[in-house]
Amino acid sequence: MNTDKIKIFLDLAESLNFSRTAQNMNITQSAVSQSISSLERYLNTKLFYRSRKEVNLTPAGQLFYQGMQPVITQFNKAVTHAREVAQSVNTLLTIGFSGSGYDRYAINQLIHEYRKVRPEVNIFLENYDHRTMVARLKQGFCDVIS
Known part of the structure; x- marks a missing residue:
């Protein structure tokens, strides 16, 4: 599992729209689907209910979203801080x-x-x-x- 897949998951959990997530993440809709499927295989659970008209989080998806959102926020802060330190060192x-x-x-x-x-x-x-x-x-x- 990598952070890109988690970021895609978080965006999809918020937008509930594969096309919008693809646009937000600057990737194809197919790449969004593949990332979500890969994440679901890794977790061995479905994260979204999908139909032709709508996308919704499963209970497992909701729990995963609630758990991962602060983790990714903290990860992004740590990356930003490390880059700032690296720039000042250089x-x-x-x-x-x-x-x-x-x-x-x-x-x-x-x-x-x-x-x-x-x-x-x-x-x-x-x-x-x-x-x-x-x-x-x-x-x-x-x-x-x-």
Whole structure:
């Protein structure tokens, strides 16, 4: 069972219309039918009563809907949060340096050149003694140290 099938099920449970669900999910009506049939086989129960004129949830379908709706909502939140974290990680660069005159000069030059290539990256400088920088690097607080 995958989340796409569950999302299709949830949409169909709300719309009670195979054509509308196909349109909402941007797939064919046949794909909706196949996904629901596959889910029903997996659960070993019918989720919908189907006739030519209407579609309704079975009692099992109603219980499955009530149980899965908060799960998918939480899943979507977790995916969104993970993507936000991944984006911020990719756009942050933390550099630890000792603060010597050469470090300041070299890092400024490197940052200047780096920003030409990756202007979207936010660069943070942290000034620590060498032992502290190594510890912060190992803990993941710094991406690079000099």
